[in-house]
Amino acid sequence: MKIFILITLILAFKLSISARPNIIFILTDDQRYDEIAAVGNFPWLVTPNLDKMVNECIHFENAFVTTSLCGPSRASFLTGVYANKHGVVANEYIDYDKNLPTFATLLQESGYHTAYFGKWHQAMHNRPRPGFDRWMAFWGQGKYFDDTLMTEKGENFVVPKGKYLTDQLNELAVEFIDEASKKENPFLLYLSHKALHEPFTPPNRHKELYSDIQVPTQDNLKDDMDSKPSYIREIATKNRQRGGGIAPIHWKIPDKMRTVTAVDEGVGMIFEKLETLNLLENTIVIFAGDNGYFVSEHGGLHDKRKAYEPSIRIPLIMWNPFEKQPQKINSIALNIDIAPYICEIAGVIIPNHMDGLSLKPLLSGESLKRNGFLYEYYKETDYRPAGGFSGTPTTIAYRTSDWKYVTYPENEYISELYNLSEDPDELYNLVEHPKYLSMLEYMKKALNTHLKEKEYKFPEKL
Secondary structure, three states: OHHHHHHHHHHHHHHHHHHOOEEEEEEEOOOOOOOOHHHOOOOOOOOHHHHHHHHHOEEEEEEEOOOOOHHHHHHHHHHOOOHHHHOOOOOOOOOOOOOOOOHHHHHHHOOOEEEEEEOOOOOOOOOOOOOOOEEEEEOOOOOOEOOEEEEOOOOEEEOOOOOEHHHHHHHHHHHHHHHHOOOOOOEEEEEEOOOOOOOOOOOHHHOOOOOOOOOOOOOOOOOOHHHOOHHHHHHHHHHHHHOOOOOOOOOOHHHHHHOHHHHHHHHHHHHHHHHHOOOHHHEEEEEEEOOOOOOOHHHHOOOOOOOOHHHHEEOEEEEOOOOOOOEEEEEEEEHHHHHHHHHHHOOOOOOOOOOOOOOHHHHOOOOOOOOOEEEEEOOHHHOOOOOOOOOOOOEEEEEOOOEEEEEOOOOOOOOEEEEOOOOOOOOOOOOOOHHHHHHHHHHHHHHHHHHHHOOOOOOOOO
């Protein structure tokens, strides 16, 4: 009788494992929310597979990161918590706090077959991390050509000479899906691209894309620089002088936009493989970017890090055969929401430590119990031995659906207050406008309340 019960329990466990969905999470680097043709701002981009996801799947139109920097954002995706909690406040220095289980470790423990391919960008090594049965990662930022990946066995896999890194990662992903489809357990695939990061090197086959297109400047001369912090004003003055009145785009931006097409081709390869293996109806595919990027907004800003919308807003789209599709979701979604959502759909209990909220209610037209979110960026020269980017000061901000309040706690720069419903491009800083004094006080209180609720602690410097 005991043997029968044991066999029954084993069979029930196997059934529950096999019934859970496969999950594919694809993450790109430095991809703006609108670097997909179907979003509409750059309609000439060659992104047919991502366009199909935007138009036929679930598109989170207002998705954001809580730190616009590769390492911290990636740690937040994994752990579901803010950077001040997981500890990764700079690139290439330390990994997330191992006392915080990631969605990968939780799914692996629950029976998922897991794999990680690509960029890690936390502690500066590419040795295997917890939570992954398969592991192939490159060192640091990686190289578009002639790179080397380390395997889960600690062995080096040399990318064939002349082969484009994005292509190699796409092929590894498809091969893993093929292999995982033969197992009884569901799989988790985390595909983490180097693209679209500098040095913005497209494959040879895409070098001529957009050669007849001139990417327009995103600088807006209505931008009230007199109301902005002085460090932003100084950048704008220099760039607009160089551009003869309006800031030009960074000269490498066209190449950046060329790198997305190889990523898009990989998305197509993954969907084709899922369809061939009859896995589409039991697989959830999530596509996101690790942070936004400026294309000359606010007087010619380049890179990311700052709390403005182009920097913190990301693409987030999902194939989910268990939910209504197509669907446009306007509510705020965050990178810290991915970990709890993946846990929920995998049948894993969401840990109490997670700051993020599962996205599942949004898919049913409900709202999340969140008034706003924290944006945090810490000046990197204070947090990593090798120093780092020094052009952006430590920034603490709070964003709701309609308002944003930005502070610089270590500098005397003027704070910023934006009415996003009326001024989505953040042209007019209202922090000193007497008409909005009550809103300023409300946002200050909301930020402080949020920090207290999250037991916020300012990260210790070196």
